[in-house]
Amino acid sequence: MRILCIGDVVGTVGCRFLRQHLPALKRVKGVDFVVCNGENSADGNGMTPVSAQHLFDSGVDAITLGNHAFRRREVFALLDESPFIARPANFPGSSAPGKGLINVDTGRRVISIINLMGNLQTEDGLDNAFYTADKLIEQAQGNIILVDFHAETTSEKRAMGFYLDGRATAVFGTHTHVQTSDAQVLPKGTGYITDLGMTGTIHSVLGVRTDIIINRLKTHLPGRFELASGECKLEAALFEVDDKTGKCISAESLRIE
Numbered sequence: 001m002r003i004l005c006i007g008d009v010v011g012t013v014g015c016r017f018l019r020q021h022l023p024a025l026k027r028v029k030g031v032d033f034v035v036c037n038g039e040n041s042a043d044g045n046g047m048t049p050v051s052a053q054h055l056f057d058s059g060v061d062a063i064t065l066g067n068h069a070f071r072r073r074e075v076f077a078l079l080d081e082s083p084f085i086a087r088p089a090n091f092p093g094s095s096a097p098g099k100g101l102i103n104v105d106t107g108r109r110v111i112s113i114i115n116l117m118g119n120l121q122t123e124d125g126l127d128n129a130f131y132t133a134d135k136l137i138e139q140a141q142g143n144i145i146l147v148d149f150h151a152e153t154t155s156e157k158r159a160m161g162f163y164l165d166g167r168a169t170a171v172f173g174t175h176t177h178v179q180t181s182d183a184q185v186l187p188k189g190t191g192y193i194t195d196l197g198m199t200g201t202i203h204s205v206l207g208v209r210t211d212i213i214i215n216r217l218k219t220h221l222p223g224r225f226e227l228a229s230g231e232c233k234l235e236a237a238l239f240e241v242d243d244k245t246g247k248c249i250s251a252e253s254l255r256i257e
Contacts, residue, residue, distance in 0.1 A: 001109065001243040002029060003146065004254075005172045006036040006060070006236040007179065010200030010207030010227065011043045015051060017232040018199050019058040021256050026059055029238055029254075033104075033111060034059055035146060037174045037196070038085075039066040040207065043227060046071030049078050052085065062086070062104055064115045066150035066175055067123060070096065086115035088150060089136055090127035100132070103141040109243050110142030114168075116160075118151025118175075129156075130163060137167050143246035147171045154180070154194050161192040169246050170239045172196050177206040179235045183253040191248030197235025202257065204228035233257045 004026070009018055018036075026034065038060075041051035045068045052075065055063055062084045069087040070076070079087055079098030089100020104111045114136045116129045129149070137145065145168045149160050157173040164171050166188030172195075173180075179197025186192050200207040205214075209228045216223050234256040240249040 001032045001144070001241045003111075003144075003170065003239045003241055004029065004031045004034045004236055005146070005148075005170065005196055005239065006034065006234065007196030007198045008037045008040050008066075008174055008177055009055065010040045010177070010198060013227055013229060013232060014198075014200035014207065015041055015054045015058070017234060019054065021234055022059045025234075025254075025256065031238070032108075033061050033106060035062045035064060035113060035148070036060040037066065037148060037150070038063040039068045039150070042072060044225065047075050048072050049075055052078060052082075056084070061106075062102065062111075062113050064113065064148035064150070064174070066115075067117060069098070086113050086148070088115050088117040088126075090116055090129050090132040092125050092127055101136045101139055109144055112140035112142040112145045114140070114145065114147045116147065116149050118149065118153065118156045120156045121152040129160065133160070133164060137164070144169045144241060144243060145246065149173050150175045152176065157194045161186060161190065165190040169241055170248055170251070172237055179253060179255065181253065183237050183251040185248050185251050189245075189247035191237075191239040191241070191251040193237045193251065193253060196237055197255070199234045200232060201228040202231045202233050231257065
C-alpha cells in the first residue's frame with residue numbers, strides 16, 4: 001500500500017493548488033490513501049466545513065489538524081461527526097470536539113490515524129504527547145498506524161519518531177511548514193520525516209505575505225495576516241507500506257511546483 005501524507009495546506013490558494021495537482025500525483029505514484037493536514041486550509045487560519053469539503057473533493061481521504069484545530073467554531077460539529085478528521089489527541093479536557101484517533105476502513109485495510117501536538121514551545125496545558133501516544137497506539141484498530149505529530153522543535157519530532165519506531169507505520173511532522181530532507185525508514189520499520197512541509201505560496205513566510213511578517217518581527221506590533229499570492233508548491237511524503245505487517249518499506253519526500 002502506498003500512503004501519501006501532505007503538509008499543511010494554507011488558505012484558498014493552497015486548496016486550489018492541491019486540487020489542480022493531487023489527482024495526477026495519485027495516478028503517477030500509484031497512491032492508495034491520502035492524509036492531509038488541513039488546520040490552515042481556511043483563509044486566516046483554522047479549518048471550516050467548506051475548506052474541509054474542498055480537501056475531500058480534491059482526493060484527500062483523511063484530514064489531520066493542529067494548534068488551529070479549534071480556531072473556527074463553525075467546524076466544531078463536523079469534528080464530532082466526521083470519521084475522517086482527527087484533531088490533537090492531547091488537547092486537555094473531555095469537552096473538546098472531535099477525536100484524536102480515527103480508524104478508517106478502506107475496504108482493504110483499517111488505517112488508524114493519530115494526531116498529536118508537541119509540548120515544547122507550543123500551547124501550555126497540553127497532555128504529554130508521549131504518554132498520549134502510548135495510550136492511543138493500544139487503542140488503534142488497524143495494523144497500519146499513522147501519526148501526525150504537529151510540533152515546533154525538530155528534537156521533539158525526532159524523539160517521537162524513535163519512540164514509536166516499530167509500533168507505528170509512519171510518523172510525520174507538521175506545523176513548521178518547511179520540508180525537511182530526512183525522509184527515511186527507522187531501524188524497526190517506521191517511516192519518518194521531521195516535517196512534511198507546506199502546500200501554498202512559495203515566496204511567502206509560511207504562506208503569509210513576507211512584508212507583514214517582517215514588519216511584525218521588526219516592530220513587535222500586531223498585524224493582520226494576509227495570504228501571499230504567486231507560484232505555489234505541494235510538499236508531501238510517500239510511504240510504501242507492507243499492509244500485512246504494517247511496517248514501512250520505503251519513504252520518499254515529494255515537492256511539486
